[in-house]
Amino acid sequence: MTTYSxxxxxxxxKILLDSDPCAIIENEFVKPGKGQAFNRVRIRNLKTGRVVExxxxxxxxxxxADVVDVEMQYLYNDGEFWYFMSPETFEQLPADKNAVGExxxxxxxxxxxxxxxxxxxxxxxxxxxxxxxxxAETDPxxxxxxxxxxxxxxxxxxxxxxxxxxxxxxxxxxxxNTQTGEYISRAKE
Amino acid sequence: xxxxxxxxxxxxxxxxxxxxxxRARLLQQTRAFFAARDVLEVETPLLCHAGAADAQLAQxxxxxxxxxxxxxxxxxxxxxKRLLAAGSGSIYQLCKAFRAHExxxxxxxxxxxVEWYRTGFTLQELIGxxxxxxxxxxxxxxxxxxxxxxxDVFRKTLDIDPFTATDAAxxxxxxxxxxxxxxxxxxxxxxxxxxxxxxxxxxxxQDRLTVVRDYPPSQAVxxxxxxxxxxxxxxxxxxxxxxxxxxxxxxxxxxVARFGEEQRKRRARNLPAIAPxxxxxxxxxxxKFPECAGVALGFDRVVMLAxxxxxxxxxxxxxxxxx
Numbered sequence: 001m002t003t004y005s006x007x008x009x010x011x012x013x014k015i016l017l018d019s020d021p022c023a024i025i026e027n028e029f030v031k032p033g034k035g036q037a038f039n040r041v042r043i044r045n046l047k048t049g050r051v052v053e054x055x056x057x058x059x060x061x062x063x064x065a066d067v068v069d070v071e072m073q074y075l076y077n078d079g080e081f082w083y084f085m086s087p088e089t090f091e092q093l094p095a096d097k098n099a100v101g102e103x104x105x106x107x108x109x110x111x112x113x114x115x116x117x118x119x120x121x122x123x124x125x126x127x128x129x130x131x132x133x134x135x136a137e138t139d140p141x142x143x144x145x146x147x148x149x150x151x152x153x154x155x156x157x158x159x160x161x162x163x164x165x166x167x168x169x170x171x172x173x174x175x176x177n178t179q180t181g182e183y184i185s186r187a188k189e
Numbered sequence: 190x191x192x193x194x195x196x197x198x199x200x201x202x203x204x205x206x207x208x209x210x211x212r213a214r215l216l217q218q219t220r221a222f223f224a225a226r227d228v229l230e231v232e233t234p235l236l237c238h239a240g241a242a243d244a245q246l247a248q249x250x251x252x253x254x255x256x257x258x259x260x261x262x263x264x265x266x267x268x269x270k271r272l273l274a275a276g277s278g279s280i281y282q283l284c285k286a287f288r289a290h291e292x293x294x295x296x297x298x299x300x301x302x303v304e305w306y307r308t309g310f311t312l313q314e315l316i317g318x319x320x321x322x323x324x325x326x327x328x329x330x331x332x333x334x335x336x337x338x339x340x341d342v343f344r345k346t347l348d349i350d351p352f353t354a355t356d357a358a359x360x361x362x363x364x365x366x367x368x369x370x371x372x373x374x375x376x377x378x379x380x381x382x383x384x385x386x387x388x389x390x391x392x393x394x395q396d397r398l399t400v401v402r403d404y405p406p407s408q409a410v411x412x413x414x415x416x417x418x419x420x421x422x423x424x425x426x427x428x429x430x431x432x433x434x435x436x437x438x439x440x441x442x443x444x445v446a447r448f449g450e451e452q453r454k455r456r457a458r459n460l461p462a463i464a465p466x467x468x469x470x471x472x473x474x475x476x477k478f479p480e481c482a483g484v485a486l487g488f489d490r491v492v493m494l495a496x497x498x499x500x501x502x503x504x505x506x507x508x509x510x511x512x
Contacts, residue, residue: 031386035378
């Protein structure tokens with residue numbers, strides 16, 4: 001078990017707070033010249049995403065959280081778990097619905113995802129920033145309209161719904177930004 | 190240990206050349222201020238045999254040999270008091286002081302202090318001189334300074350009396366005003382420090398010097414204790430603490446008692462024991478320690494405020510992250 005003193009606090013440090021894994025996002029040192037020193041810290045809970053503020057007495061120690069980010073390839077979903085594989089060790093890991101979260105509607109087989117592991121168990125899944133995905137359902141395309149103005153909703157093969165230009169047809173492959181959910185361009189197969 | 194990071198950018202100084210020039214001017218101006226008042230400039234060693242007693246201070250130790258430990262001073266106080274006991278009269282010093290682990294926008298483990306002692310001065314006289322020096326160095330118009338009593342400003346801001354409230358009441362007020370305190374467990378002075386530094390001082394008016402005086406006796410440090418509280422003051426510009434001054438306790442017995450008190454606190458907090466500075470005690474017992482008042486001013490913070498900067502890294506050539 002790793003412990004950290006407040007003297008080692010810095011942005012990005014992963015610690016356990018109320019038994020949840022958290023990341024320090026801001027650390028302010030406060031000390032009256034002749035008095036007790038404090039660390040006033042902003043912390044993101046990596047399970048819930050919530051940000052809280054805590055004050056520690058300087059010199060106090062907290063338990064470190066064994067949190068690492070690894071790249072893994074998405075394999076398949078068995079209805080309960082999403083399975084990922086390390087391209088280096090071929091080790092496979094199941095991630096539950098909480099961990100996969102929003103990523104579920106963007107990823108397809110072989111997508112290389114950033115998985116945050118806590119004690120070896122997936123805590124969150126980050127899809128690739130850009131994905132090329134096939135349009136599964138949308139209103140028929142309007143020939144000749146390449147203006148991109150207006151647009152219409154399209155459901156992609158992975159389940160995400162994005163706004164696309166009117167000329168896009170079912171079966172087209174498009175490039176989307178998974179962070180913003182925005183259509184970028186038409187893509188080659 | 191960690192190798193220095195950021196090899197391509199961290200070689201550069203944090204301070205701009207303009208601010209390094211400002212620092213140089215303010216150093217000259219400080220010396221001129223004391224020369225005009227006939228206060229003697231002294232230098233005392235940065236290395237000491239005995240560490241600072243204060244349980245709140247962590248020091249750097251230096252081990253030139255396996256059986257020898259020296260400390261880098263946390264302030265020049267003990268050595269300067271020995272000079273006073275030897276009959277120096279009023280003295281000042283511009284020097285480096287070192288406090289381990291103190292690192293942040295307003296802290297650097299190695300920093301520059303102006304510390305001075307005025308024989309025959311009352312606390313009130315020293316407050317006046319401290320504010321005159323700060324105003325001289327800041328070089329822009331400030332609102333008229335205000336002097337407040339610790340008890341009054343605490344009560345006005347938080348509606349609780351810091352002298353008479355129970356420890357539990359102080360903790361309850363802290364938790365009520367500040368949810369970040371939920372998991373904190375502190376002793377009485379810890380709660381006073383928490384409330385004062387995070388909820389009282391931040392309310393001090395901008396562009397005005399606020400002097401706080403008459404501290405609770407448990408926060409006296411080396412001040413003479415009077416009926417109204419400890420004869421200690423702190424000077425703030427806006428919410429930022431700049432100076433800490435005392436009408437000094439003068440008797441050998443006072444110092445023995447307070448060394449003992451800090452040792453007790455260190456034991457209670459599992460901190461390394463620090464032997465009392467026997468040469469300071471000998472100076473108090475055998476020398477002629479004068480009635481005097483002394484103050485330490487954080488020079489780097491003054492430069493920061495004079496430069497209109499927001500953190501020390503902007504006015505120090507190389508802070509700890511750049512060495």
